[in-house]
Amino acid sequence: MIFTLPSKKTDSQQVEKKAATGAVKELLRLSKPYTPQLLLACLCVFVVNAAFLIQPLLLQRVIDHFLIGRSVSHGLDSIGGLALLYLTVSAAGGASSYIQALIVGKAGQSLVHQLRVNVFSIIQRLPLPYLDRTSSGRLITRATNDTSEITEFYTDVLITLVKDIMLLIGIVYIMLSLSLSLTLVSFTVIPVIVFLVFYIKNRIKKNFFYMKHFIGRINGFIAESISGMKVIQIFRAEKEKEEQFLKLNGQYFATTLIQVRLNSVLKPASDMFQSLAIAILVWYSVGKISGGMLQIGVLYAFTTYIKQFFAPIADLADKYTSIQSALVSTERIFELIHEEDSLEDTDSGLPMERLNGTIEFRHVWFSYNDTDWVLKDVSFVIKKGQTAAFIGETGAGKTTIINLINGFYRVQKGEILIDGVNINDIRLDDLRRNVSVVLQDVFLFSGTIRDNITLGDDIAEEAVQYALQASCAESFVKDFPAGITEPVTERGSTFSAGQRQLISFARAIAHNPAIFVLDEATANIDTHTEKLIQQAVDNIANGRTTLIIAHRLSTIAGADLIIAMKEGRIAEKGHPRELFEQGGYYAKLLNESRSHAFSS
Numbered sequence: 120m121i122f123t124l125p126s127k128k129t130d131s132q133q134v135e136k137k138a139a140t141g142a143v144k145e146l147l148r149l150s151k152p153y154t155p156q157l158l159l160a161c162l163c164v165f166v167v168n169a170a171f172l173i174q175p176l177l178l179q180r181v182i183d184h185f186l187i188g189r190s191v192s193h194g195l196d197s198i199g200g201l202a203l204l205y206l207t208v209s210a211a212g213g214a215s216s217y218i219q220a221l222i223v224g225k226a227g228q229s230l231v232h233q234l235r236v237n238v239f240s241i242i243q244r245l246p247l248p249y250l251d252r253t254s255s256g257r258l259i260t261r262a263t264n265d266t267s268e269i270t271e272f273y274t275d276v277l278i279t280l281v282k283d284i285m286l287l288i289g290i291v292y293i294m295l296s297l298s299l300s301l302t303l304v305s306f307t308v309i310p311v312i313v314f315l316v317f318y319i320k321n322r323i324k325k326n327f328f329y330m331k332h333f334i335g336r337i338n339g340f341i342a343e344s345i346s347g348m349k350v351i352q353i354f355r356a357e358k359e360k361e362e363q364f365l366k367l368n369g370q371y372f373a374t375t376l377i378q379v380r381l382n383s384v385l386k387p388a389s390d391m392f393q394s395l396a397i398a399i400l401v402w403y404s405v406g407k408i409s410g411g412m413l414q415i416g417v418l419y420a421f422t423t424y425i426k427q428f429f430a431p432i433a434d435l436a437d438k439y440t441s442i443q444s445a446l447v448s449t450e451r452i453f454e455l456i457h458e459e460d461s462l463e464d465t466d467s468g469l470p471m472e473r474l475n476g477t478i479e480f481r482h483v484w485f486s487y488n489d490t491d492w493v494l495k496d497v498s499f500v501i502k503k504g505q506t507a508a509f510i511g512e513t514g515a516g517k518t519t520i521i522n523l524i525n526g527f528y529r530v531q532k533g534e535i536l537i538d539g540v541n542i543n544d545i546r547l548d549d550l551r552r553n554v555s556v557v558l559q560d561v562f563l564f565s566g567t568i569r570d571n572i573t574l575g576d577d578i579a580e581e582a583v584q585y586a587l588q589a590s591c592a593e594s595f596v597k598d599f600p601a602g603i604t605e606p607v608t609e610r611g612s613t614f615s616a617g618q619r620q621l622i623s624f625a626r627a628i629a630h631n632p633a634i635f636v637l638d639e640a641t642a643n644i645d646t647h648t649e650k651l652i653q654q655a656v657d658n659i660a661n662g663r664t665t666l667i668i669a670h671r672l673s674t675i676a677g678a679d680l681i682i683a684m685k686e687g688r689i690a691e692k693g694h695p696r697e698l699f700e701q702g703g704y705y706a707k708l709l710n711e712s713r714s715h716a717f718s719s
């Protein structure tokens with residue numbers, strides 16, 4: 120028996136097909152709650168199409184019976200009656216079209232509104248390991264671009280699809296019932312029109328993707344240049360950046376020119392083939408009309424139907440590519456939604472309203488990528504209310520320890536206990552409420568200073584005021600014209616580094632944590648601010664377990680415990696005095712900083 124391995128292409132085609140089927144199912148599942156609206160919209164579409172198709176038939180009757188046949192009759196089957204019918208049919212078509220657009224637009228927007236909320240809620244609960252390997256740009260695209268593609272699918276594509284297919288079937292049906300031979304003659308050219316329109320529209324859409332790609336890169340380039348403008352100007356890199364921009368803009372320009380060319384050729388080319396079809400039809404019909412085998416009105420109706428054929432074909436070609444985009448977007452969004460299983464579940468676990476704050480690491484081994492150990496057999500105990508300082512070279516694993524205490528990652532070996540309970544068993548919401556971290560890179564949101572302190576939590580005004588006092592931020596906040604309601608711009612760029620840090624201290628104090636963590640900034644801060652920060656740390660540390668990743672040894676003068684890290688292991692730990700007497704890493708660091716202070 121001979122076994123053959125499936126080719127790579129077949130495999131990937133199967134995967135793609137499976138994904139597309141999955142996406143179609145998801146799209147249909149999403150629209151299920153809106154089934155009544157969609158059915159009503161289909162009914163409206165039916166009326167619109169019927170009105171569209173009946174109109175040439177009414178004119179054909181006027182031409183053949185009343186203008187050429189010179190019949191005289193009264194009632195509905197008369198010129199006046201048919202004119203009235205024409206008007207009524209067109210009014211019914213117009214009204215149905217309005218109702219259909221309203222129903223579909225509303226249902227589509229509601230559906231996508233909900234979808235966008237779901238996507239954002241998922242983004243907020245994505246675990247850090249997922250965020251580590253996913254660019255923020257991709258996630259933004261999920262919440263904005265991809266949801267817009269799906270909106271288009273529901274508000275435009277789906278209904279147009281139903282409408283156009285119904286219309287095309289109707290046109291062919293009426294053509295066949297009017298004259299088989301004329302239908303066959305018309306269909307000598309119509310396939311060429313169909314092919315041409317699909318081909319050009321497909322190229323337009325593909326080129327549109329390139330345009331979107333380049334405009335995205337241009338936006339990214341401008342955004343990066345604006346945030347890095349200081350560096351550009353300091354290093355006089357303006358010329359280099361301008362050249363890079365010119366290149367990008369040139370690529371975008373080339374794609375826009377292709378778009379202009381394709382759009383310009385579409386209408387004249389299809390018009391030409393339409394005219395050709397009509398010319399062939401007229402040429403074929405002349406002999407038949409003079410022989411009495413064909414009525415002029417029928418020829419008129421045929422020429423109208425040939426013209427009507429073009430619009431739905433162009434629409435379908437358009438929508439064909441839109442459907443592909445909607446499927447891709449659905450697939451991407453559902454990939455994210457299916458992350459549900461790995462999303463952070465902040466609600467389950469052992470409820471622990473208020474922690475005491477005793478932290479124990481027992482033989483902890485941790486790796487971000489499951490291969491390179493970042494923490495190796497780390498063990499320590501920090502008792503409730505103690506202040507512990509982590510020191511060590513860059514990359515030694517200090518911040519990683521904090522990431523673990525926050526429950527951002529899970530350890531591979533060993534265990535972390537808080538108040539004697541394994542951290543994995545504690546309700547994540549309770550853990551995070553009890554641990555406040557002031558990061559090295561302070562993040563302020565746009566809003567006011569108060570918004571940045573409370574972060575939307577229900578915190579009493581006295582607690583906010585106390586936080587301002589204890590964080591030593593009160594004096595500079597008072598000096599702002601609007602005080603605590605002073606606006607904060609994006610990332611707090613109008614505040615100094617020290618001010619940003621003190622506001623983030625106030626945020627930590629206002630949330631009254633049992634465990635306070637400070638990843639100390641390395642940037643130089645003037646001695647006055649340094650004193651303020653030192654005072655703020657002392658205020659916060661009072662009665663709380665405090666962990667400080669220290670770069671300035673002055674900050675940790677009063678620590679109860681110092682843990683020195685080296686290449687993921689604990690090099691030494693103990694009381695500062697003990698460690699100084701031992702003459703190890705801490706003592707060396709302290710001596711170096713003292714001699715540096717003397718020499719400068």
Ligand SMILES: Nc1ncnc2c1ncn2[C@@H]1O[C@H](COP(=O)(O)OP(=O)(O)OP(=O)(O)O)[C@@H](O)[C@H]1O
Pocket residue numbers: 251487488493511512513514515516517518519520
């Ligand atoms: N999210 C991450 N994914 C993969 N590796 C990471 C991640 N964060 C940190 N690392 C790696 O883990 C190691 C320890 O980093 P960590 O940030 O804990 O060091 P650190 O002691 O706090 O350094 P620094 O003093 O410079 O802040 C480094 O080798 C770093 O490259």
